[in-house]
Amino acid sequence: MSGCADPGGSVGAFLCQAGQVLRAAGIEAPRQEARIMLSHAMACREEDLLRDPRAPVPALAAAAFGELLRRRATHEPMAHLLGRAGFWTLMLETSPATLIPRADTEAIVEAALAAFEVPGRIGRVLDLGTGTGALLLAVLAECPEAWGVGVDLAPDAAMLAARNAAANGLAGRAAFLCGDWAAAIAGRFDLVLSNPPYIETAAVPLLMLEVARFEPTLALDGGVDGLDAYRHLMGVLPGLLAPGGRAVLEIGQGQRAAVEALADAAGLAPVAARRDLGGIDRALVVRAR
Structure with a gap:
């Protein structure tokens, strides 16, 4: 998680790492898309993520987020990931x-x-x-x-x-x-x-x-x-x-x-x-x- 200052299992760390992955894949607005996917995986609002970036990401949400990230990095549309x-x-x-x-x-x-x-x-x-x-x-x-x-x-x-x-x-x-x-x-x-x-x-x-x-x-x-x-x-x-x-x-x-x-x-x-x-x-x- 090079360049990510937040601790390893935190919201901030997941967003930072995902942003790097999406940017490398050529996705526009990588941090914004990372927030959308993590809020979906955690069943919360995007603003909740920003309110406490050091909050831990539960294991099930982390696994779901990892799968969403993998699929988005192949350019699968966000609407398919979210289903709406x-x-x-x-x-x-x-x-x-x-x-x-x-x-x-x-x-x-x-x-x-x-x-x-x-x-x-x-x-x-x-x-x-x-x-x-x-x-x-x-x-x-x-x-x-x-x-x-x-x-x-x-x-x-x-x-x-x-x-x-x-x-x-x-x-x-x-x-x-x-x-x-x-x-x-x-x-x-x-x-x-x-x-x-x-x-x-x-x-x-x-x-x-x-x-x-x-x-x-x-x-x-x-x-x-x-x-x-x-x-x-x-x-x-x-x-x-x-x-x-x-x-x-x-x-x-x-x-x-x-x-x-x-x-x-x-x-x-x-x-x-x-x-x-x-x-x-x-x-x-x-x-x-």
Whole structure:
């Protein structure tokens, strides 16, 4: 524990050593992440660790922390280690079966709510490729009269989304299906949401290690040009949107013009776009003509 001044079994010593390990592994903010993991292992708050850095770490917590540290040093995402991630106003269970909800994707929720002059106009919601259920559940949380269906090709994802609905008190207004996009869906919806795979196939292995190694390729790989999922979605959206309905799609950097062209060719009208926290066009809103 070179460079760590606190005694060997203390909170401070564990944080110091973990910070060194994570820094050597190329993890950003290593001390902050060490605090998150140790507080998780000790079932306490981060501020409790800072209050008494010389406090001993119990043996069971030390073992749990050591395993978390080992996994994080391989760049396994923190959300997988903790089993949860925050999104919008919700706390969601996560697993390797789905993408981890990210703050930039909240632009989809913002765009969806802004697309209707009266939020109560949103009654029926469809989420294609629902993953954790993040998009559908966030909209339902904001629209108490709405109900929705989430569809995912992965059975584990659909089951995870259902658990998240129950955990957030939304199970009565949300149903989840395992299916191939909208193949099992009949009916029309006021709002269709989707965060489809949009990374070019060749670029998937070049993503940050947390993503390339640990998140499902099925949810990332959008084909040679990254647009395969949009081609499919534009083919089915006209039959899914109710009169006055809107679809809100997540798009990748530099894809807005190409996806708008696909929408136009399918008889859909792009009506708005919203940028994410980094100023990148992230949410595209389209409607039937």
